[in-house]
Amino acid sequence: xxxxxxxxxxxxxxxxxxxxxxEAEALEHLASCPSCEAVLADTREVVExxxxxxxxxxxxxxxxxxxxxxxxxxxxxxxx
Amino acid sequence: xxxxxxxxxxxSIHLRVESLFVVHVDAVFNVAYRVLWxxxxxxxxxxxxxxxxxxxxxQLADVSRVRPWILQVAYRESISIVRQRRDVxxxxxxxxxxxxxxxxxxxxxxxxxxxxxxxxxxxRLDPNERMAVVLRDVEQLSMREVATVLGVGLSAAKMRVHxxxxxxxxxxxxxxxRG
Numbered sequence: 476x477x478x479x480x481x482x483x484x485x486x487x488x489x490x491x492x493x494x495x496x497x498e499a500e501a502l503e504h505l506a507s508c509p510s511c512e513a514v515l516a517d518t519r520e521v522v523e524x525x526x527x528x529x530x531x532x533x534x535x536x537x538x539x540x541x542x543x544x545x546x547x548x549x550x551x552x553x554x555x
Numbered sequence: 556x557x558x559x560x561x562x563x564x565x566x567s568i569h570l571r572v573e574s575l576f577v578v579h580v581d582a583v584f585n586v587a588y589r590v591l592w593x594x595x596x597x598x599x600x601x602x603x604x605x606x607x608x609x610x611x612x613x614q615l616a617d618v619s620r621v622r623p624w625i626l627q628v629a630y631r632e633s634i635s636i637v638r639q640r641r642d643v644x645x646x647x648x649x650x651x652x653x654x655x656x657x658x659x660x661x662x663x664x665x666x667x668x669x670x671x672x673x674x675x676x677x678x679r680l681d682p683n684e685r686m687a688v689v690l691r692d693v694e695q696l697s698m699r700e701v702a703t704v705l706g707v708g709l710s711a712a713k714m715r716v717h718x719x720x721x722x723x724x725x726x727x728x729x730x731x732x733r734g
Contacts, residue, residue, distance in 0.1 A: 485717065486713050486716055486717040486720070487713065490698055490713070492698075492713075514724075517724050517728070518720055518721070518724055521720055521723045521724045521727060522692050522720065524669070524673050524723075524727065525673060525677065525688060525689075525692035525693050525720075525723065526692055526693060526695065527670075528669055528670035528673040528674065529585075529673055529674065529677055529688075529689065529692065529693035530581060530585050530693055531584060531585050531588045531589070531597075531674070533580070533581055533584055538576075538577075538580055538581075541576075541580065541584075541598055541601050541602065542573060542576055542580075544598075544602060545572065545576060545601070545602050545605050545606070546569055546572065546573070548602055548606055549568065549569070549572055549606065549609055552606065552609070552610075553568065
């Protein structure tokens with residue numbers, strides 16, 4: 476498998492969705508290609524960064540205000 | 556958190572709504588904000604989403620299906636607002652600091668800087684790729700659930716996640732956030 480083919484299959488590889496022969500070929504290539512191995516490692520790091528830092532922060536006060544507003548709307552909806 | 560049980564209606568309704576809200580509000584707000592880039596509009600989407608969920612409480616018994624269902628509602632509500640109002644700001648340079656953390660030790664300040672850069676990089680993604688990354692990597696939906704929320708096939712969802720991750724990798728590499 477060539478570098479471009481591995482790059483195209485990176486997400487499937489990370490998801491565990493590559494069929495067995497292709498997975499073995501991709502892993503074999505990665506074991507001998509520092510460049511592709513670095514791309515895979517960096518992509519995994521990006522996924523971790525997104526997971527750990529990608530959420531917009533809410534404070535307890537934000538949540539409390541939204542909940543209060545929501546419950547008021549629920550009451551209105553129930554009263555109709 | 557506010558006390559939901561104020562006696563105006565049967566406590567069980569408030570408690571059921573609140574229990575759903577507590578578990579999903581951050582994810583719903585995040586999805587809405589990543590489409591709208593406006594806290595007030597995102598809060599409106601939160602309310603509309605949970606009101607819709609409230610009317611379907613009995614159909615949401617399967618806990619594993621609640622998260623994708625509720626995020627799909629939030630996403631569609633958000634897209635609907637974008638389509639109605641073309642004045643929604645989309646310039647990432649104008650984004651507020653979405654990663655504000657409590658003041659703390661130096662390591663927390665560093666974490667805040669990283670969070671800010673990651674958040675802004677996500678904001679610079681193509682909208683379709685951005686939402687795919689938000690759903691898969693931030694909100695941790697399965698790829699199949701991402702496809703369902705976005706209303707696209709599994710292959711298209713994977714492609715969007717793939718492209719989004721690679722764009723993020725290039726952006727964060729340029730900023731030297733990684734490593």
